[in-house]
């Protein structure tokens with residue numbers, strides 16, 4: 099999608115520190131890490147946010163969670179948090195569905 103930051107990152111038009119890529123999704127390190135490890139996993143197809151997940155496109159979400167399980171195991175991360183912000187009021191700043199994966203010493207028990 100034009101003018102979408104993450105679509106441009108997936109297309110290689112904007113550089114990123116890639117962690118993993120397959121035909122369905124792209125994983126890369128967050129530019130402004132909030133924990134010792136902080137990466138994002140996004141579908142290659144543009145979906146603006148969790149509100150737009152439907153029976154037709156939801157397979158990629160299951161796939162992303164499989165990829166997160168594989169990547170965290172490879173990285174040796176035993177505990178981690180997966181976050182999706184949906185909508186500006188919840189802190190979503192990039193309108194392309196993405197899952198944050200955070201791990202490290204500063205992860206508390208609080209959700210908010």
Ligand code: 5GP
Nearest residue numbers: 114115126127128129130183189190191192
């Ligand atoms: P949100 O606030 O939408 O849930 O998360 C967007 C995330 O994208 C933020 O954590 C932010 O640091 C990250 N981000 C924004 N621009 C870039 C960029 O150009 N490259 C990378 N790697 N991450 C970005």
Ligand code: ZN
Nearest residue numbers: 102105144194
């Ligand atoms: Zn996009």
